[in-house]
Amino acid sequence: MKLSTRCRYGIHAMFDLAQNAGAGPQTIRAIAERQLVPEQYLEQIIGVLRREGLVKSVRGAQGGYMLAWEPSEISIGQLIRLLEGPVVMADCIVDADACVRSGQCPSRLVWERLTDCINKVVDSVTLQDMLADQERLMER
Amino acid sequence: MKLSTRCRYGIHAMFDLAQNAGAGPQTIRAIAERQLVPEQYLEQIIGVLRREGLVKSVRGAQGGYMLAWEPSEISIGQLIRLLEGPVVMADCIVDADACVRSGQCPSRLVWERLTDCINKVVDSVTLQDMLADQERLMER
DNA sequence: TCATACCCGAGGAAACTACTCGGGATTGCA
DNA sequence: TGCAATCCCGAGTAGTTTCCTCGGGTATGA
Secondary structure, three states, X not given: OOOOHHHHHHHHHHHHHHHOOOOOOEOHHHHHHHHOOOHHHHHHHHHHHHHOOOXXXXXXXXXXXXXXXXXXXXXXXXXXXXXXXXXXXXXXHHOHHHOOOHHHOOHHXXXXXXXXXXXXXHHOOEHHHHHHHHHHHHHO | OOOOHHHHHHHXXXXXXXXXXXXXXXXXXXXXXXXXXXXXXXXXXXXXHHHOOOEEEEOOOXXXXXXXOOHHHOEHHHHHHHHHOOOOOOHHHHOHHHXXXXXXXXXXXHHHHHHHHHHHHHHOOEHHHHHHHHHHHXXX
């Protein structure tokens, strides 16, 4: 029940882009250094986010990456689902055929409740919220 | 973000024991057949639960396993933590040294909220609750 | 034109998962 | 007393996933 580092790296990178929104395109190298993430691995991760339309890239010299949306429009839930796969406790939640019992399995109810709860939390937090949290932390 | 089959098998086995509480010790073979779980794998899983004191075993012929507590005293959260490891989204939640930033990392707040939410849900459901759910499902 | 970036597929070591195997230790019962 | 039924346990293993690295291609600003 832990997030993969791949997913955490991705979220850190997106937070970094949110912090530097408006400061022009950010290079992989710069993000990697600030966020302490292996450069080439980050390249791979951010590639996923680009293909899904969450970040824009500028190729060539002076190129780099930027958020494709406002920080308030990007939720942690979106990022987790992209980088970690669907947030689901057991296959039977999405695919009724995955379990022979499906209809009459009592643990299914638990998984459903849990899945709902997790999705509600992660979808309610945006990059904007994290920026605000960050400011509050810095004040002290 | 999916539970391992190991964990699901363990929960199914415990639910099986709850259903058969009072019917004498249940053999690995019987549980495995009812719950559609590989026998030798289940043996391994139930061994963990025994060492942690959640099930009692009776050795020798006519032996088997029984719950060590009432179904109402065993929560899904306990089982998940035993079989899946601590329910924690990032190491920094349990171990401050795991992350250099720790104090000033904004994603930490998200992980904390999420961890709390998940634990609250899984700790609020006991085997007894699952038995009740099961009965309601059977009525239809 | 060239240095600076993004872009991309392949590969690989390490860890983890989901098992199986073989054999030992206990115990009820004929 | 012996034997079959059970639990008990460590080791092994095939397959998958994770977390990376490598090497080279492509676009672009100066």
